[in-house]
Amino acid sequence: MxxxxxxxxxxxxxxxxxxxxxxxxxxxxxxxxxxxxxxxxxxxxxxxxxxxxxxxxxxxxxxxxxxxxxxxxxxxxxxxxxxxxxxxxxxxxxxxxxxxxxxxxxxxxxxxxxxxxxxxxxxxxxxxxxxxxxxxxxxxxxxxxxxxxxxxxxxxxxxxxxxxxxxxxxxxxxxxxxxxxxxxxxxxxxxxxxxxxxxxxxxxxxxxxxxxxxxxxxxxxxxxxxxxxxxxxxxxxxxxxxxxxxxxxxxxxxxxxxxxxxxxxxxxxxxxxxxxxxxxxxxxxxxxxxxxGFYSSAVKNDFLFDLIRRSERQIAYSKAEDGARCVQLDAGVRGKNFWVSEEDRAKAREWVAAGYTEGLKTPEETIVFVTPESRDMIRKDQADCMGCLSHCAFSSWKDHDNYTTGRLADPRSFCIQKTLQDIAHGGPVEENLMFxxxxxxxxxxxxxxxxxxxxxxxxxxxxxxxxx
The missing domain is CATH 3.20.20.70 (Aldolase class I)
Structure with a gap:
């Protein structure tokens, strides 16, 4: 019964x-x-x-x-x-x-x-x-x-x-x-x-x-x-x-x-x-x-904490001097068209001193700071994209028309195909997304x-x- x-x-x-x-x-x-x-x-x-x-x-x-x-x-x-x-x-x-x-x-x-x-x-x-x-x-x-x-x-x-x-x-x-x-x-x-x-x-x-x-x-x-x-x-x-x-x-x-x-x-x-x-x-x-781009639920582990901390090491910039963004960023990026607030420049200098020496641009005109190893992994994963989503914020892939979303690839995200395949086939649970x-x-x-x-x-x- x-x-x-x-x-x-x-x-x-x-x-x-x-x-x-x-x-x-x-x-x-x-x-x-x-x-x-x-x-x-x-x-x-x-x-x-x-x-x-x-x-x-x-x-x-x-x-x-x-x-x-x-x-x-x-x-x-x-x-x-x-x-x-x-x-x-x-x-x-x-x-x-x-x-x-x-x-x-x-x-x-x-x-x-x-x-x-x-x-x-x-x-x-x-x-x-x-x-x-x-x-x-x-x-x-x-x-x-x-x-x-x-x-x-x-x-x-x-x-x-x-x-x-x-x-x-x-x-x-x-x-x-x-x-x-x-x-x-x-x-x-x-x-x-x-x-x-x-x-x-x-x-x-x-x-x-x-x-x-x-x-x-x-x-x-x-x-x-x-x-x-x-x-x-x-x-x-x-x-x-x-x-x-x-x-x-x-x-x-x-x-x-x-x-x-x-x-x-x-x-x-x-x-x-x-x-x-x-x-x-x-x-x-x-x-x-x-x-x-959807919300999702996963177990808090090293993989997820890395994404959280990556986004916390983030500052906004302007391409020209603009109000409070009155100083040029001199840490983590090359070129002079990154204008930030004095407070954010101080943060960037601290992150670079701690080993997060690479600044990566996001689609929202912000910069996240990562280690050289993390930068290399992000760029490789983006380059290796196999189009597992109809629209992918991480790689800017789109599965139709001209095959691009037209937006800058977002380093705050990750290759979902790579991590889900890895954890499902025996990869370390701390190093992958665990739904x-x-x-x-x-x-x-x-x-x-x-x-x-x-x-x-x-x-x-x-x-x-x-x-x-």
């Missing part, structure tokens, strides 16, 4: 638990985890973001970008992504044993998202039940789903965002919209959908926001049977007791992103799993260093994980269904 009589839902022609595995970025959710989640009766989610493919011996194929131009490397990336996602879906389907359902997840703001989605779905006919998609405004998601005969589940963070998508596109393919995923922008891991009108430091209660979403859905004529999936901060179902069978909210399902990271089938390396057990409240930071939801500290507190216990996905799903 499931918690509070939680009942299966009909999805893709079969009965499944209303429990969805979050599709976590680069190789953090793959065929093993999603296939096992589906085998346990839920909806498993293969990440179609630069997924791994395998050689004839079953070894992971290294993604090497050796083409000379960014555009050619971008084409290599798309080919890797389609091959990898195709392989992961096929393996997940086999592991599921025909139970549950398999979704795929893409970020609309990833480079070549539409091509990757089209290519993967064309290669996996009959194996994918639905597509979850967020990180942007995926207007074409419904059209792509209709073309391939699959369901779609848009990921949004406000009723306003859903209404815009519905009005522009989704109302034309209403019958294939299987659910709407509400991802809490203050609690979810990875990239978050905070708008400019929302304060990252003032979290809002998800209940009224989801109630407003349901109200919008009803006003737009969305079928009452379309569930809203609560994502972000979900740990114990018993904590959401008043959401289940609630007439105001309608049908509710739940997405689990962080808890499935610590399972036997989770593909993340052991160092990442071990680190999850040590996270304390406040150790996950909502920040805006991502080259996507996690803000509830990750609960691994320390939840007795289920005591004595270093790591559950199988089946054990986790069974545990979740009890309310814990």
């Amino acid at each position: 499931a918690f509070k009589g939680l009942e299966p839902i009909s999805y893709g022609g079969r009965e499944v638990w209303p429990l969805i595995e979050g599709g976590k970025g680069v190789s953090a959710t793959n065929s093993e985890s999603s296939g096992a989640w589906a085998a346990a009766g839920g909806i498993g989610t293969v990440s179609a973001v630069n997924a791994d493919s395998y050689d004839a011996e079953g070894k992971i194929v290294p993604q090497i970008y050796d083409a000379l131009t960014r555009k050619e490397r971008h084409e290599q990336l798309i080919a890797y992504a389609i091959d990898g996602a195709t392989e992961q879906v096929k393996r997940a389907h086999d592991i599921s044993g025909g139970k549950g359902a398999i979704n795929i997840n893409v970020l609309w703001e990833m480079g070549g998202a539409q091509q990757v989605l089209e290519g993967t779905l064309a290669n996996t006919k009959g194996l994918v039940t639905g597509v979850t998609c967020g990180a942007g405004m995926p207007y074409k998601l419904a059209e792509i789903a209709a073309h391939h005969g699959v369901h779609y589940l848009p990921i949004i963070s406000s009723a306003r965002a859903f209404r815009a998508l519905w009005k522009r596109s989704y109302h034309k393919v209403a019958d294939l919209m299987a659910a709407v995923v509400y991802e809490d922008p203050w609690l979810a891991g990875g990239h978050n959908g905070l708008s400019n009108a929302e304060d990252p430091l003032k979290p809002e209660d998800p209940y009224p926001r989801v109630a407003a979403l349901r109200d919008t859905m009803r006003k737009e004529g969305v079928a009452e049977g379309v569930p809203i999936v609560m994502a972000g901060g979900v740990w114990f179902l018993r904590e959401w007791d008043d959401w289940i069978d609630n007439p105001e909210l309608g049908k509710i399902a739940f997405q689990f992103g962080t808890r499935p990271l610590l399972t036997e089938e989770s593909p993340i390396p052991q160092g990442w799993k071990d680190a999850l057990r040590d996270i304390e409240p406040g150790d996950v930071l909502l920040h805006k260093f991502s080259p996507t 996690a939801g803000h509830a990750a500290y609960r691994f320390r507190e939840d007795p289920f994980y005591s004595n270093n216990f790591t559950p199988s996905v089946k054990q986790l799903v069974d545990r979740i269904l009890t309310g814990d």
Whole structure:
């Protein structure tokens, strides 16, 4: 008996638990985890973001970008992504044993998202039940789903965002919209959908926001049977007791992103799993260093602290003498067209004396100060860009038109493809971006994980269904 009589839902022609595995970025959710989640009766989610493919011996194929131009490397990336996602879906389907359902997840703001989605779905006919998609405004998601005969589940963070998508596109393919995923922008891991009108430091209660979403859905004529999936901060179902069978909210399902990271089938390396057990409240930071321009949530570690401190070593400048900027900068830069305040010049001299001798310009007419080693790494990473995003602030790449954003590359950011591939394949957890939801500290507190216990996905799903 499931918690509070939680009942299966009909999805893709079969009965499944209303429990969805979050599709976590680069190789953090793959065929093993999603296939096992589906085998346990839920909806498993293969990440179609630069997924791994395998050689004839079953070894992971290294993604090497050796083409000379960014555009050619971008084409290599798309080919890797389609091959990898195709392989992961096929393996997940086999592991599921025909139970549950398999979704795929893409970020609309990833480079070549539409091509990757089209290519993967064309290669996996009959194996994918639905597509979850967020990180942007995926207007074409419904059209792509209709073309391939699959369901779609848009990921949004406000009723306003859903209404815009519905009005522009989704109302034309209403019958294939299987659910709407509400991802809490203050609690979810990875990239978050905070708008400019929302304060990252003032979290809002998800209940009224989801109630407003349901109200919008009803006003737009969305079928009452379309569930809203609560994502972000979900740990114990018993904590959401008043959401289940609630007439105001309608049908509710739940997405689990962080808890499935610590399972036997989770593909993340052991160092990442071990680190999850040590996270304390406040150790996950909502920040805006991502080259996507979105806020995102990651564990505070040396990698993140380096980005924080880099931005703190920053001063504004003018190209000509201007009011308070009345002295020429003589530290960290070459040339005479850097006018700063006397106070900022003193700061720059201190940073240079401390070893941060290289001044790098940003798109906002500021200068950040870094070590020569950091400067060399930043420039190499920018030069090696393979176009993993539709728009990249770090490298100024754009995946269409003239392939540039037209803005100065931003040294305050980082190559997200490089760091996510590295941590997912065994790189040092302190030296890479480690995504996690803000509830990750609960691994320390939840007795289920005591004595270093790591559950199988089946054990986790069974545990979740009890309310814990």
